[in-house]
Amino acid sequence: MLKSLDDLEFIFPWRSYQAELLKQFNSHIADNHFHVIAPPGSGKTILGLEIVRKLGKKTLVLAPTLTIRNQWEDRLQNFFTENCDFEAFSFDIKSPSDVTFSTYQSLHAFYKTFEDKNDYYQFFNKHNIETLVLDEAHHLKNAWWNCLMDLKRNSEFYIVALTATPPYDSSRAEVSKYFTLCGEVDDEIAVPDLVREGDLSPHQDFVYFSKPEDLEINFIVDFRRDISDFKDELVKDDTFIDFLIEHRFYKNPNWHLDELYSNTDYFSAILIFLYACGFEIDHQKLEVLGFEKQEMIQFPELDLYWLGILFQNILVSDREHLIEQEKYIATLEKRLRRLNVFERKSVDFIGKKLLYKSLSNSPSKLKSIVSIVKAERESLKSDLRCVVLTDYIRKEFLNTTDENIADINKIGVLPIFQYVRYYCSRPEVLAVLSGSVVIVHQSILKAFETIESLDNFSFSPLQTDASFLLVNPKGKPENSIVSIITQLFEAGHINVLIGTKSLLGEGWDAPSINSLVLASFIGSFVSSNQMRGRAIRKDANAPNKTGNIWHLACVDPTNLDGGREVDTLKRRFEAFVGVTNSTIPFIANGFERLNIPDEIPVESIEALNEATIKHATNRILITEKWNNAIGKGTKLTKEVKVLHQGKRPFKKQKQICYFDALRFFVVELFFTMMLFYVEFIVHSFNLILQRGVYYFIYAFLAAAVGTFGYKFYKAVKLYLRHGYLYKKIGKMGLAILDTLDELGYVTSNRKHISVTSHLLGKGDVVCNLVGANALENSLFAKALSELIEPVESPRYLIIKTNIFRKRFDVENFYPVPEMFGDKKENALIFQNYWTNYLGKSKLFFTRSVEGRKLLLKARLYHVYNAFKEVTKEVVVWK
Template sequence: MDPVTATPLSTWRFPGTLRTYQAEVLERLAPGGAGPLHIVAPPGSGKTLLGLLLAAREGHRTLVLSPTVTIRQQWVRTAGALAPQAAAVSDDPARIGDLTALTYQLLSVTGDGSPFDDLARSVWVEELTASGRVEADAATWLAELAIDNPGRYRSGIRTRSRRLRSHFARRRPAELARVLHPNAVALIDRLVAAGVRTVVLDECHHLLDHWAIVVAYLAGRIRESGVEPLLIGLTATLPSPDDETEFENYSQLLGEVDYEVPTPAVVKEGHLAPYRDHVMFTEPTPAEAGFIRRHEALLHEMITRVLSTPDAVSYLEHQLQPAEDSDGEGTPLARLDRAFSADFPLTRSCAVVLREVAPRHPLVAAIPPVLLERCTTDDLLTVLSRFAQVRLLSDPAAARQWEYVRRSLADFGYSLTDRGIRRGRNPVESTLAFSAAKDHAAVEILRRELDGDDGDRVRAVVVTDFVEHGNNRGLSGDAPAGALRTFDLLAVDDATAALRPVLLTSGHLRVRADDAVDLARALAELIGEPVEVAAGIGPVRDLEVRGVGSGRLVGAVSELIRRGDVRLLVGTRGLLGEGWDCPAVNTLIDLTTVATSSGTQQLRGRTLRLDPDWPEKVAHNWSVVCLIPSDVDLDDSSEPARLRRRHSHLWGLSADGDGRIVSGLGHALPTAVAEAWERVLDKDTSTSIGDLDALLREQWPTRSSTRSEWRIGERYEPREREVVAVRRAPRAPLLRTGQAAGAGAVGAFVAGTAGVGGLVGVLMASGADVAPLLWAALALGGGAAAAGVSSLRMLARLPRDRRRPAGIYRAAAIAVARTLHDADRIGPVDDAMIVARADDADPTRIRIELGGSAHDARVIADAVEELFAPVRTPRFLLRIDAAGLPRLRLLERLADRLSPGRTLLAVPRLIARRRGDAERFCEHWQALIGTCTLHELTGVQGLALLRIARSADDRIDAAEPRARVWG
């Protein structure tokens, strides 16, 4: 157990040259600091070397934990190159070296369930003991409760487990040890006794429930030894925050990210291959389309049948015409006003639903036409949910109808509970996510890739979620989705068959029948074991290998891909995701439903490795999206939302070819395609899904042009900012108006009066004969002249604001940022980090760029985007007066001619939650831009304002999606 050297790792040296971002991490993160180090860097960016250098400068014995044996060995090799003595590095838990590399699994917890359940049970026993029970009696009572009343027992365990999850890292090591295997506890004790003080956590996004407890216990034991441990977390991707509890476990251990190496930086320095993200849009197959149309009709019919009953129509009447008092008096218009004041969104949905189920009802004629939009699926579900809660659930006599609605919705993937309707993955979502059309899209993508200038270099991988999906969506005779179905299609197509495709999963190794003998021989040579061709008929054959793990098979197939004997691999993300390394692969076709940051970036990372056999390698990463055609009225946002989420995590070249590196759909969809896509989603039948594909084909760049556009080796500025693109509204541009002008005129009047009065006073003191009345007239005249000059100066600024509006939009963003800071939503605001620029090529487009803290910039950008987005149903509207100059009708008319009409903007939701915050926003707007008035959207007056607001020109630039920009 004695240290191999007196000062562990202190003599370790790296003889090479550090990459720019590696040197910056070492410079920015000083040694000996308090708290953990948390670094995010993409695959291939040199995280292993960076982690070793961070550990070496601390001068303590170090433990490295990795998720796989392959990654562990990579640490051992790299550490061995730095260490002056080979004995300083160990991967043997029985021999602790200066640096010991182990896997997380070696220290894993026991049991099939959550370790927090075991901790929760212990806490429950402690609580019972504290209340006076003997510990043995308390444990016996709990065991009996688990049998006699399992529901109550599970509820108690869940409650305590949730509480433990929120602060488990602060539990005493002795408590955590209860859920660890005794061998793991013993090993951790040996590590601590040997002097381990630094713990490097590779691929630390795995630190969720089980492994997080192990690390928490290890860190706690080191603290008990009298020193503070240093945790160094390294990952290519952060875990998804979708599971808030697991993400909280992770963040408790490692805290905020200290440094993130963006993928573009690694590409520009030449350590990852340049790449391009592509999208192919497709639509369901005829059989699937028929299923969707039946689903649409059945769902619509079921809901309208329920909402057409007298009881439901009575509910709609009550929502639209609430009684004024106990006598039920009041005009219909006044009642409608109260309904919209009480719950605007629900009342609007009730209005469109009433027109749908009872179009000749007298109330329909009284509803303002601005509200009578298309009745969407969401409107129907919103009203059905509220009706079921208010009228059915509360009435014992309606129990059978409640049960009918509940069961009917379940058939469509919805769950009706006492909390409302919850959306699960309904059959339409499953049909789109696993559509057979996506398999055909994969064939078309590969055909296009092979037709390109570098077609002979294509090495592709097609990744699916499953080998076979268990749900065939109720379509009889339809093959289940998954890798097997995809491979069967790729194996028989003439173009893709020439790539000699291989299917590889944990239980299948399948090839084309024509390739079976040759590939079996090649694999046998690589793995040193016999490979047999299974008997069968048809175009494909299974290869059988006994006694060989999946890791060796993956390695052998990867070698065949490198040699070009196989140019297409089909598999699941479980096998071909994290940890798979095949630098020859340059084309990814992603048929999975993955949209999380970790899953998305891990998949993309498979194609970005440099290929020694193709120094000019460029990677293509494809997403396939199945959309409901415009002529089908059913709404489904699952596929578009998944595409947006997936690309929000990724950096890439702007699809418009302007050289910018952006995050968001802007790096996958050119402007024209983004506009056409929105039309399809809006059910505009003038644009088809085929039109989207045609537009994409027209603007498809070659791999060589992509490589040139990345400008590898050129200097870059490693900074990020959020960008919101807006367009000037010709009929109501933003201008500095109102209060600013009024204040300026008043100030000028006071200053002018005082100035002229003072000058006349000096003349009188010097002996001039000036009558008092004349003196007063001269002073007032001077003030009026000054005020007039100030007003004219203000009027002169209005045309200038129209010509150069970027400054006004910047002021609006600053008003948003200051309000969010006042509301404690973000940190301090640096106005210099907010910039607005007009596009040189299109002066009507203005880009608002927000820098500084990534979190704060994102929050501000969200609010700015809401401010200028088309108005829906906000709580508050901000009315901007284009006039607001001194109350002279002539000046008002002149100002209105320069800026016709008024403007209504939606106050962002994060600001509108509290009236005080909304009023503060109004004050900031007045100070920075000019006159404005805050209006809460209630009643008939709210309807009138909403009608005006919705008729205004859109300001958000739909042609340029929201993005982050790097560099």
């Protein structure tokens, strides 16, 4: 233990959730990793410093920005010393001390100075640095990961990783790298814990929808119509059809098996297109995909998804193999470029990027922001502390005149400023704070001067409104402009602050924020959660504060579910938990908790927004819901939700799957016998006397089979397909849990852990563990999701089949979860437990020739698979 660290001691009482986390420290650090998820306001920095003190080793603390780096030193001096007199620290990575505070950028630059990387490793050994603290560790999905991972491979360190949001929405490779460096999550501090303890304010998320401008609507409608016309023309285009018929995959599939197996989606897209053109597909070509001669194949519809796969391969992936047809392919490329669906070697018939870019930048959102600011100001009056965060400054709109406000066609800092200045009352409490543009109203100059001399800045009146001043520093004033504007905002001289998320989204601290508008269309988990964290901090000067977080979405009028903007919001909402809008509130993550309808037609937007404003301004109700919901649980639990996605509403589909399957069949048979067969018996009485009872029974059975045989066949088939879904998923959960236990992933007492599975009202099935810790819950949820999701490319497949199932075309294919499929012995353990709970099955290795055929069949078989529903991991306070 270093003496300097031994002299440190936390001088305040620990919060209950912090004390609980530290109590488990010794068991968590046993693998030399301590990985903690903690939301903004939970004291991550304090916890990190206490862990550094407990380890007692020379330490390098790494942060993503200089602001956050400086906060570490500030917290150390003010929370772990009596007189702020700790001197054994350094900000220079080249001259480390007992505790060195630096940034990821600095370490990366330092790493690049070493031609011989052995000197880099020796530097840390020479200075005896044994602990690495990675603050806001989600940033490590970037290039900074390399210099840290290289260091970890060649030296022994304690790794302390702290983050508010792991980068779960990144690519699988990036997520894998992140956890390789940081280790599995050891513990998590939950937002409800912080709200209960009074360390975070009650808060709620709201979505304000907007309708695109007429020009945007026309653009979208024209785009959709052009694509539809192109598709209709293409299925009648003999030249294109002949081109596909002559394709090597279709003409001689058996000659190109290896290539075909590595890109089955392409081959499938060719078959689906030709089938849509009216061609009868030769069954020999389907046998390549693993289908047997007697099997009836139900081809998927030729939608834009399959059309996209087809052209992505023709124009990009497979182009070098089609060199003889290059002239024709070039004409196809020109057609797609004219349609705006081919750009940067990417085909997109759905218009995800093109339309999303149009809607995300829609000026209709400027009107949304004005409506939100007006409503919040009317509700909170001078207590309003509203921050609007967006992505770009848009300097071209700095001098937009009042007469030309309507000409603003992009969203950004200055467009928002111009709209709020023009349309909202009391513009004097409005300000802009970004990296290169700062604007204040002249009425706050006196308050400004109490913080910093006006002589240290230049103030230039705006051309459009001389009461607003453009602020630029002269030299280096004692207080930075960010600090000055923040103090003015906290004091109430500024009520509405507009800025960029890059400057104010992470590390910036203004506890008074009670209304946050996220006018950013970059929807990653990490960035949205960091920005949202600004509004939920507790304000010591306003103990009854509630935080409203506003999300903006411009609705795609050609898409009933709202389109890509709403999809982006749904992805955002996976990153954080909050209280539901339901009558009986509970705490969960996900977009569903807002009770927004699944379909959002343009004509309903105004009514939706009015209801949202009414709810948002009733802040007392938000606090009451949090208080009620917190009392219903003790910790966050991860569940797997299997979503009902049938074309029919769940209740109707349920009736088909159960009542029409067996129960309804039996009831119908009974009543038919009562009503009709009595008459049959009466009329057949002479037949019984003449030919005997056996003849009558044969006639009766023949009539029954003729009447009900086909219906019975369909009923049994439906039942086998769907069965009692929630019971089956529960049994799958038990197989996973027992496998996890046998493979050593379960550290809790297995006897105290159980699997629960139940059906929700909308038809979704929810499954989770009870009595498990956070890591066990996470591993279970991941494995169950992989098992139920559509088959991709697992190493092992489990096939639930028998002669009876084959006859009814209801074989089910399931991918063995990745954590069990790494070794054959682990896969066999899982199969053993699967057999115990779900009956006989076969295990296939998919990297063999036969296995690849089965894998292809499994991927195409989703049209038969009862578990084709998409799964979702949900976090609930229980």
